Amino acid sequence: MKYVYFILTALLIAGCNDSPEETGSDKTNGEDSVAEMTTDELIVRKIESALSIPATENYTYKVYREHLNGDDSLDYIISVNRLEKALNDAIESGQVAKRAEIGYMGNFNYFFYMDGSSKAMTTPIPVPSSPHAELRVTFDNIVTEGYKDVMVDFRIRNSCFRRFYTVVGETPRQDFEMKIYDGLGTDDREAYVMEYEPGTYSLAKDILIYKANLEAIEITDPMEVYSLDPEITKTDVLDRRWFFNGHETKYFTEK
Numbered sequence: 587m588k589y590v591y592f593i594l595t596a597l598l599i600a601g602c603n604d605s606p607e608e609t610g611s612d613k614t615n616g617e618d619s620v621a622e623m624t625t626d627e628l629i630v631r632k633i634e635s636a637l638s639i640p641a642t643e644n645y646t647y648k649v650y651r652e653h654l655n656g657d658d659s660l661d662y663i664i665s666v667n668r669l670e671k672a673l674n675d676a677i678e679s680g681q682v683a684k685r686a687e688i689g690y691m692g693n694f695n696y697f698f699y700m701d702g703s704s705k706a707m708t709t710p711i712p713v714p715s716s717p718h719a720e721l722r723v724t725f726d727n728i729v730t731e732g733y734k735d736v737m738v739d740f741r742i743r744n745s746c747f748r749r750f751y752t753v754v755g756e757t758p759r760q761d762f763e764m765k766i767y768d769g770l771g772t773d774d775r776e777a778y779v780m781e782y783e784p785g786t787y788s789l790a791k792d793i794l795i796y797k798a799n800l801e802a803i804e805i806t807d808p809m810e811v812y813s814l815d816p817e818i819t820k821t822d823v824l825d826r827r828w829f830f831n832g833h834e835t836k837y838f839t840e841k
């Protein structure tokens with residue numbers, strides 16, 4: 587059985603951090619035309635086709651809606667997690683212990699962008715990471731106040747990272763990445779906090795990365811690391827200031 591989660595932004599309902607609604611998702615009949623499909627059915631068909639997901643595989647996906655381009659329609663970010671495939675691949679390879687040691691790291695977390703007006707959907711965008719932790723998607727006005735940018739958090743064992751994407755045309759382009767923390771559960775740990783300031787070289791906001799303190803946690807079960815949300819305390823030590831280069835559509839920093 588597959589599960590679908592809808593997370594509606596504050597533009598639709600108050601409190602976008604509420605627990606998402608969980609419903610079943612049925613496969614669409616091959617004779618159904620695209621015009622007759624519901625949005626959910628269209629998403630399921632495109633996910634399974636693009637990722638060649640067999641009928642026997644259990645996977646999960648979440649749907650987020652936000653204004654991500656300059657039109658009036660709410661757009662979609664769809665995250666997909668294929669933990670079962672990661673576990674089965676490890677068994678088939680005969681390297682379960684080795685793959686478990688690296689957190690089953692690989693291309694098992696993806697996301698898609700779907701334009702709210704045309705319902706055109708991108709090819710899957712892989713986010714190599716530990717599939718025991720699903721992607722965490724949030725939004726903010728960074729490059730422009732006219733619409734949101736996408737932030738995708740992912741985990742690699744006891745570390746966490748964030749990638750930033752801006753929709754250009756009908757494709758999310760990665761323009762920045764930061765480390766949120768590393769070394770969770772060890773004495774050799776580090777963490778960072780981001781803040782924004784008005785843009786130095788463009789209307790896009792500068793991103794300021796500050797060093798932070800990561801909560802000391804004793805991990806007794808290796809699986810705990812994927813569900814923990816450790817406390818991160820910002821310091822006043824600025825690590826780097828990043829500014830947006832519109833010609834390259836990326837963030838840069840001075841050496």
